[in-house]
Amino acid sequence: xxxxxxxxxxxxxxxxxxxxxxxxxxxxxxxxxxxxxxxxxxxxxxxxxxxxxxxxxxxxxxxxxxxxxxxxxxxxxxxxxxxxxxxxxxxxxxxxxxxxxxxxxxxxxxxxxxxxxxxxxxxxxxxxxxxxxxxxxxxxxxxxxxxxxxxxxxxxxxxxxxxxxxxxxxxxxxxxxxxxxxxxxxxxxxxxxxxxxxxxxxx
Numbered sequence: 001x002x003x004x005x006x007x008x009x010x011x012x013x014x015x016x017x018x019x020x021x022x023x024x025x026x027x028x029x030x031x032x033x034x035x036x037x038x039x040x041x042x043x044x045x046x047x048x049x050x051x052x053x054x055x056x057x058x059x060x061x062x063x064x065x066x067x068x069x070x071x072x073x074x075x076x077x078x079x080x081x082x083x084x085x086x087x088x089x090x091x092x093x094x095x096x097x098x099x100x101x102x103x104x105x106x107x108x109x110x111x112x113x114x115x116x117x118x119x120x121x122x123x124x125x126x127x128x129x130x131x132x133x134x135x136x137x138x139x140x141x142x143x144x145x146x147x148x149x150x151x152x153x154x155x156x157x158x159x160x161x162x163x164x165x166x167x168x169x170x171x172x173x174x175x176x177x178x179x180x181x182x183x184x185x186x187x188x189x190x191x192x193x194x195x196x197x198x199x200x201x202x203x
Contacts, residue, residue, distance in 0.1 A: 006050040007032040008118065011040040011066070012082070013059050021053060024108055028115045037061035044070045049077060051118040053111065056083035056090065064093060071097050078131065080114045082106075100134060113137070113144040117151070132196045140183045149176055153193040 007030040012018035018033050025031040029050065034040055037058045043049070044066070054063040067079055079099040083090060086103040094101045100117075102110045117134045133154045137147035145166065152162055163173045177189050186192050 005030055006048045008115065009034070009040065009043050009049050009052040009054075011035070011037075011043075011052065011054040011058065011063055013055065013057075021111060024111050025053070025115055028112070029118065035059070037063065037066050040066045041069070044074065049074075051078040051080070051114070053080045053082065053114065056081060056085060064090065064097075067097060067099060068093070071099075076131070078114065078118050078134075080111075098131060100138060109144055113147055116144050116148055136184075136192070136196060140180075142180060142183060146176055146180050146183075149173070149180065149189070150192060150196070153189050154196045156193075 008025050010018060010021050010025065010031055010033045012021060012033065013035045015035070018035065022031045022033045032043060032049075034043055035058075037060045040052075040054065040058075040063065044052070052067075054067055056063050058066075064081060067081065075098070079097075081094055081099055081101040082104060083101060084104040086101075091101065100114060114134075117131075133151035134147060136142075136150055142150065148166060149162060152165055157165060159170070159173065163170050166173065168176075180189065180192070181187070184192065
């Protein structure tokens, strides 16, 4: 499907680090790597994207400024900000823009979890719900698999459908759900899904 072939934009000025992220992303999705804020602006403006991974500090400006410029035009595009400056003002702006962030250094699974978020959003066509599920996963330090379980639950998948979608046995699914509940302090997956859907669409 053409939608699934839209590339994920990677904006990173460190050649070695940018190449490593591109190779990681390319295992799951087409990837487009640029190294400056000006090239990022051109990429956002000139072609459809499925998501973006953007470094904060770039040679010719701020990656966050670029995101803020295009957020009104691309309100639901999944975006992950990479930063070594996890200052309060940066975090507040990230939340205001409705994007994800990760502090350097980070484990490669954080990139894979973000790519997984994009895949879920494309397949379910409920980007706001999926973004909120991803925010929940980040807040409670869920794994990539646990994040997918929450996101799929938010859009109404049953436990049987979850197991089939993830390609796991029901006992494995139960173990993953127990881990989610332990990390979040919630009593059930259904309560989590209802709360996230309430944040999306109201009670």
